[in-house]
Amino acid sequence: xxxxxxxxxxPCENYPSLNMDEKYEIKIxxxxxLLLASSIWGILRGLETFSxxxxxxxxxxxxxIRRTSIVDYPKFRHRGFLLDxxxxxxxxxxxxxxxxxxSYSKMNVFHWHxxxxxxxxxxxxxxxxxxxxxxxxKSAIYTKDDVKRVIEHxxxxxxxxxPEFDTPGHSLSWGLGGIPGLLTxxxxxxxxxxxxxxxxxxxxxxxxxxxxxxxxxxxxxxHLGGDEVDNSCWTTNKKVQNFMHRNNIKNxxxxxxxxxxxxxxxxxxxxxxxxxxEEIFDDNIHLDPNAVVHVWKDSYDYSILSKVMKSGHPALFxxxxxxxxxxxxxxxxxxxxxxxxxxVGDNRLFLGGSACMWGExxxxxxxxxxxxxxxxxxxxxxxxxxxxxxxxKYRIEEHVCRMRRRxxxxxxxxxxxxxxx
Amino acid sequence: xxxxxxxxxxPCENYPSLNMDEKYEIKIxxxxxLLLASSIWGILRGLETFSxxxxxxxxxxxxxIRRTSIVDYPKFRHRGFLLDxxxxxxxxxxxxxxxxxxSYSKMNVFHWHxxxxxxxxxxxxxxxxxxxxxxxxKSAIYTKDDVKRVIEHxxxxxxxxxPEFDTPGHSLSWGLGGIPGLLTxxxxxxxxxxxxxxxxxxxxxxxxxxxxxxxxxxxxxxHLGGDEVDNSCWTTNKKVQNFMHRNNIKNxxxxxxxxxxxxxxxxxxxxxxxxxxEEIFDDNIHLDPNAVVHVWKDSYDYSILSKVMKSGHPALFxxxxxxxxxxxxxxxxxxxxxxxxxxVGDNRLFLGGSACMWGExxxxxxxxxxxxxxxxxxxxxxxxxxxxxxxxKYRIEEHVCRMRRRxxxxxxxxxxxxxxx
Numbered sequence: 051x052x053x054x055x056x057x058x059x060x061p062c063e064n065y066p067s068l069n070m071d072e073k074y075e076i077k078i079x080x081x082x083x084l085l086l087a088s089s090i091w092g093i094l095r096g097l098e099t100f101s102x103x104x105x106x107x108x109x110x111x112x113x114x115i116r117r118t119s120i121v122d123y124p125k126f127r128h129r130g131f132l133l134d135x136x137x138x139x140x141x142x143x144x145x146x147x148x149x150x151x152x153s154y155s156k157m158n159v160f161h162w163h164x165x166x167x168x169x170x171x172x173x174x175x176x177x178x179x180x181x182x183x184x185x186x187x188k189s190a191i192y193t194k195d196d197v198k199r200v201i202e203h204x205x206x207x208x209x210x211x212x213p214e215f216d217t218p219g220h221s222l223s224w225g226l227g228g229i230p231g232l233l234t235x236x237x238x239x240x241x242x243x244x245x246x247x248x249x250x251x252x253x254x255x256x257x258x259x260x261x262x263x264x265x266x267x268x269x270x271x272x273h274l275g276g277d278e279v280d281n282s283c284w285t286t287n288k289k290v291q292n293f294m295h296r297n298n299i300k301n302x303x304x305x306x307x308x309x310x311x312x313x314x315x316x317x318x319x320x321x322x323x324x325x326x327x328e329e330i331f332d333d334n335i336h337l338d339p340n341a342v343v344h345v346w347k348d349s350y351d352y353s354i355l356s357k358v359m360k361s362g363h364p365a366l367f368x369x370x371x372x373x374x375x376x377x378x379x380x381x382x383x384x385x386x387x388x389x390x391x392x393x394v395g396d397n398r399l400f401l402g403g404s405a406c407m408w409g410e411x412x413x414x415x416x417x418x419x420x421x422x423x424x425x426x427x428x429x430x431x432x433x434x435x436x437x438x439x440x441x442x443k444y445r446i447e448e449h450v451c452r453m454r455r456r457x458x459x460x461x462x463x464x465x466x467x468x469x470x471x
Numbered sequence: 472x473x474x475x476x477x478x479x480x481x482p483c484e485n486y487p488s489l490n491m492d493e494k495y496e497i498k499i500x501x502x503x504x505l506l507l508a509s510s511i512w513g514i515l516r517g518l519e520t521f522s523x524x525x526x527x528x529x530x531x532x533x534x535x536i537r538r539t540s541i542v543d544y545p546k547f548r549h550r551g552f553l554l555d556x557x558x559x560x561x562x563x564x565x566x567x568x569x570x571x572x573x574s575y576s577k578m579n580v581f582h583w584h585x586x587x588x589x590x591x592x593x594x595x596x597x598x599x600x601x602x603x604x605x606x607x608x609k610s611a612i613y614t615k616d617d618v619k620r621v622i623e624h625x626x627x628x629x630x631x632x633x634p635e636f637d638t639p640g641h642s643l644s645w646g647l648g649g650i651p652g653l654l655t656x657x658x659x660x661x662x663x664x665x666x667x668x669x670x671x672x673x674x675x676x677x678x679x680x681x682x683x684x685x686x687x688x689x690x691x692x693x694h695l696g697g698d699e700v701d702n703s704c705w706t707t708n709k710k711v712q713n714f715m716h717r718n719n720i721k722n723x724x725x726x727x728x729x730x731x732x733x734x735x736x737x738x739x740x741x742x743x744x745x746x747x748x749e750e751i752f753d754d755n756i757h758l759d760p761n762a763v764v765h766v767w768k769d770s771y772d773y774s775i776l777s778k779v780m781k782s783g784h785p786a787l788f789x790x791x792x793x794x795x796x797x798x799x800x801x802x803x804x805x806x807x808x809x810x811x812x813x814x815v816g817d818n819r820l821f822l823g824g825s826a827c828m829w830g831e832x833x834x835x836x837x838x839x840x841x842x843x844x845x846x847x848x849x850x851x852x853x854x855x856x857x858x859x860x861x862x863x864k865y866r867i868e869e870h871v872c873r874m875r876r877r878x879x880x881x882x883x884x885x886x887x888x889x890x891x892x
Contacts (some may be wrong), residue, residue: 103644143534168887186889375799379832411800415880419837459836466558466589466831469606 072125126402130159136166137409139190155429178228216275243283277327352393367403551580551825557587558830560611574628576850592814601648637696647682664704773814790822
């Protein structure tokens with residue numbers, strides 16, 4: 051083969067989106083190849099496939115490619131990877147390498163769980179004290195330029211970056227940032243609970259922060275979290291109790307409902323589509339009509355997905371794709387065997403899902419080998435219409451060596467192995 | 472403090488040994504410090520401790536050290552780390568970094584499980600085809616110079632290097648090396664079993680190989696393996712059966728006994744102390760009087776250690792220190808809680824043990840973070856007379872940052888964390 055002709059039939063889009071067209075066709079003849087796609091995103095996916103069609107002959111002397119004809123497109127629109135940068139701080143290099151590896155498996159959403167209880171590495175221009183006081187240290191901060199670098203690196207690989215600012219729980223580190231009254235005071239004066247939903251100023255703060263965030267992160271989705279809210283400080287705080295009484299709010303679920311009504315007002319005004327973790331749906335909180343529900347509980351109970359979609363909300367799934375849980379051996383099969391397809395059918399409200407690398411026991415030393423190639427198993431479940439574990443076993447073995455050649459320290463997949471090239 | 476005076480009272484020894492003296496004393500006064508040891512090995516351990524006594528003040532401006540007085544020596548003489556370089560090949564850099572990290576935890580034996588079924592990376596000058604054909608590839612070979620580099624790097628850190636050439640099983644890769652009749656033919660002509668104990672020439676081969684090995688690896692111990700011998704090809708091979716009949720060998724255990732009688736003859740003639748895995752003892756194989764038994768089965772049954780020592784043989788222990796087995800969370804505690812001390816008392820025949828990193832799912836991408844700081848928990852069990860998990864938790868957290876500063880990518884130990892310096 052001498053040349054690959056690349057044809058794109060529609061104008062270039064500037065930023066990837068949920069509905070981007072990733073379909074592509076490849077035809078390889080004796081003398082030339084054709085890559086055809088309507089959008090730049092299809093071209094990117096097709097180029098990735100093209101690069102994977104090329105093999106070294108066994109003696110290492112010649113690159114070969116077979117005649118072939120491919121029409122390919124993803125099964126699900128949202129094929130994400132969540133990284134938690136709060137429990138440990140990751141240098142930008144760890145993130146850009148992760149984005150590279152994602153593109154090698156055709157993943158298209160980087161879900162950046164950027165802050166949490168443990169640290170607040172996001173540097174806000176409106177509220178610089180959030181990171182100044184809430185980050186682990188001066189060298190553990192994501193500046194605006196860092197964030198822009200990540201977004202640009204992702205965009206060039208057809209990857210959206212969706213940040214998560216998880217509230218009202220998971221926000222202890224926010225409380226160090228000098229926003230008076232942000233967190234609920236607990237009965238122990240040294241303890242603080244979730245964001246105080248009774249303080250009007252807190253919504254102004256969040257509006258300003260989210261406004262800045264949604265402008266910086268070009269994607270029109272914003273993950274609002276909402277999981278694992280510890281209500282105990284709400285129920286023991288007199289001011290909160292008085293507020294509930296005054297406003298006829300009967301219990302903490304209604305208080306959470308009140309909180310999210312305010313938050314959804316903010317996201318609507320910012321023209322941002324909110325994503326929330328499953329609990330918000332489970333608790334029957336009134337959702338924004340466009341809100342996406344991200345299912346993460348009960349690893350093998352897919353039925354919650356149907357419930358979400360019956361309620362008219364799009365669903366994302368992560369329950370059995372928690373990469374932070376490790377097991378001895380070829381554990382990629384556990385991720386591969388988890389496929390919610392039978393439950394969701396071809397319901398357009400099922401957007402796909404994300405593999406999640408929560409950061410408690412992961413930092414820059416072990417992130418990349420622990421993430422790859424295990425995450426590629428999830429990527430295949432989310433892309434491919436037919437799954438075949440026996441074939442996938444060889445594919446993932448080869449993919450490890452491919453990633454290694456490309457600078458990603460992917461760990462062994464199946465046992466003893468050696469990358470000949 | 473201005474100066475550390477170092478006093479060594481005995482002449483320098485050239486190579487570390489099982490009985491090297493690692494005791495040291497440190498006295499830190501206001502203006503000066505004293506490090507006192509009889510041997511260079513004590514000096515090395517003392518310097519390591521001295522380096523760990525130095526702290527940065529919390530504002531990062533000044534190094535401080537407290538007045539203190541320390542007398543310290545190890546509980547056990549053999550504090551090892553096993554690396555399996557057959558299931559995956561490790562570049563020399565991975566090994567030297569491992570040796571560095573070992574010295575930071577005062578470990579003193581690198582047990583190099585250098586070859587196995589899957590590959591034969593050791594380059595023999597007498598039998599170059601063993602690695603030429605048995606290694607994974609041309610870039611997956613340890614040359615003599617590589618081995619010397621490892622031994623020298625280890626020696627300078629007071630670490631012995633004990634190679635393991637595991638026979639008669641675990642030797643499939645040996646069979647590619649063109650030694651005719653080395654492996655037992657199985658009923659399936661494409662299958663091969665353990666080394667054929669009935670072929671006289673095989674002992675000549677092993678004598679030549681072990682002679683070369685024991686000269687290259689300066690230590691006077693040699694690990695002979697002997698574990699997990701699959702007898703099925705011995706029992707189905709007519710030639711072997713005839714040999715047994717002719718020589719009045721009644722069963723495969725007696726055949727193994729015959730094999731090891733020959734092997735022990737070889738090690739005796741080489742003035743090398745043999746180490747064997749537990750099975751050889753369990754099977755009542757006649758041991759060389761000096762043979763060390765390495766216990767690795769039944770994680771929490773320490774009683775086998777007493778049996779070994781009652782029989783007059785020194786014992787090594789690894790059963791519950793298999794680092795290749797991974798678990799979510801702070802799993803160093805599982806290694807820390809495993810302490811055979813109550814069973815062995817102060818019996819001089821208990822030499823210590825090794826943490827083992829078997830290589831099926833580990834290669835250069837994940838070796839160092841997966842090994843450290845988990846291995847440091849084993850190191851503390853083997854060095855310290857008093858164990859305290861609560862204190863160790865903080866110690867290991869600090870040790871992670873210390874290793875990180877020294878270029879070892881040690882992974883998080885206990886959960887969310889950040890190394891301030």
